[in-house]
Amino acid sequence: MEKLARLDLRQAITRGFSxxxxxxxxxxxxxxxxxxxxxxGSCGAPVGEIRTDDIAPYFTIMIVGHIVVxxxxxxxxxxxxRNWVHWVIWPPVTIALTLWFLPRVKxxxxxxxxxxGMRGDEQH
Ligand SMILES: [Zn+2]
Structure with a gap:
């Protein structure tokens, strides 16, 4: 837990994005x-225990929507x-951006x- 207290927020987010x-x-x-x-494998952080649930897809939809629309x-x-031009361009672009952003946002x-210091399994 001592290591977690010294973790820099900006660094944690950018490393996660990478x-x-x-x-x-x-x-x-x-x-x-x-x-x-x-x-x-390097520092032993319990990354597999942390449950992000629906927030990553939610943020991803918000980001991709603000790019595509x-x-x-x-x-x-x-x-x-013509309409077919939109149909050729936007669905693949939307899918590609979503697939690219989702693991980064997660x-x-x-x-x-x-x-x-959350694990996603906190009881309320
Ligand atoms: Zn590590």
Whole structure:
């Protein structure tokens, strides 16, 4: 717990965004796409115990929506392309951005929770 008290919030979030251990940044956070390692192989941080639940998809939807919707509206206003052009561009862009952001946002949230000393299994 002494290590956790010295953890810098900004560093924990940026390390998590890089899909690295939020505490030390030395090892991969994920075993597979969104499956975290049980513990950090380098510092032993219990990254696998921390449950981020729905907050990572929630933030990801918010981020991707704030990127895609203005671009879509900007294209529509600038060029008014036919509908099929929108259908060709925006679904793949939305899916690609979502898949790219989701593990990074989850890592950031995990870093934030680690900094707070939360594990996601707190009883209220
Ligand atoms: Zn670590």
């Amino acid at each position: 899909c690295r251990c939020p505490q030390c940044g030395n090892s991969n956070l994920y075993r597979r796409y969104l499956k975290t390692e049980t513990d950090c 203005p671009l879509l509206l900007g294209l529509e206003q600038a060029a008014s392309p 890592g950031s949230v995990l870093g934030w929770m680690l900094w707070l």
